[in-house]
Amino acid sequence: MGAMSRRLLLELLTRHRGHDPHEAAMTRALEAFVRREPRCFERTLAEGHVTGSAWIVDRSRTHVLLTHHRKLDRWLQLGGHAEGEVDIRAVALREAREESGLESLRLLATGIFDVDVHPIPARGRRPAHLHYDVRFLLEADREEPLVVSAESKALAWVPLAELERYDPDRSLRRMAVKTPPPTAG
Secondary structure (H helix, E strand, O other), rough: OOOHHHHHHHHHHHOOOOOOOHHHHHHHHHHHHHOOOOOOOOOOOEEEEEEEEEEEEEEEOEEEEEEEOOOOOOOOOEEEEEEOOOHHHHHHHHHHHHHOOOOOOEOOOOOEEEEEEEOOOOOOOEOOOOEEEEEEEEEEEEOOOOOOOOOOEEEEEEEHHHHHHOOOHHHHHHHHHHHOOOOOO
């Protein structure tokens, strides 16, 4: 996979400004990783790989859809591996649909919403590695039925005001703070 296949993500990263110094540093680390690693979208890359996630809010922007991740046993945003797909927005949308069953998903902005680089523990034959996670802001109808995938224990529309009850990590708290209010009209 050559530089051309990484161009879209590099353009998105160039335009993204981190919310705080920590996210800005992770954005720079992700950009450096994508520039140096032609196989950055491949799950088989042992050191780590690019993943795509969705911060899915309802139309009122008061709730976010979280998944109780089966393997990690934590409440997280929906997302997953690129599996070689270079359009990371498409990855985030695919994962959101697969993990929720939602059809009403709508991308709220074409740019990156959030970046997070985090360690994934060793599991079976897979060594510990990094996920270079690129997150996009999506909206969905909270009344639409949810379908829990095999990757999840549960799905829940969590009030942003009650997010702390779900033991959110730093990146979930950061995305909650960045969630924009609903647009008028």
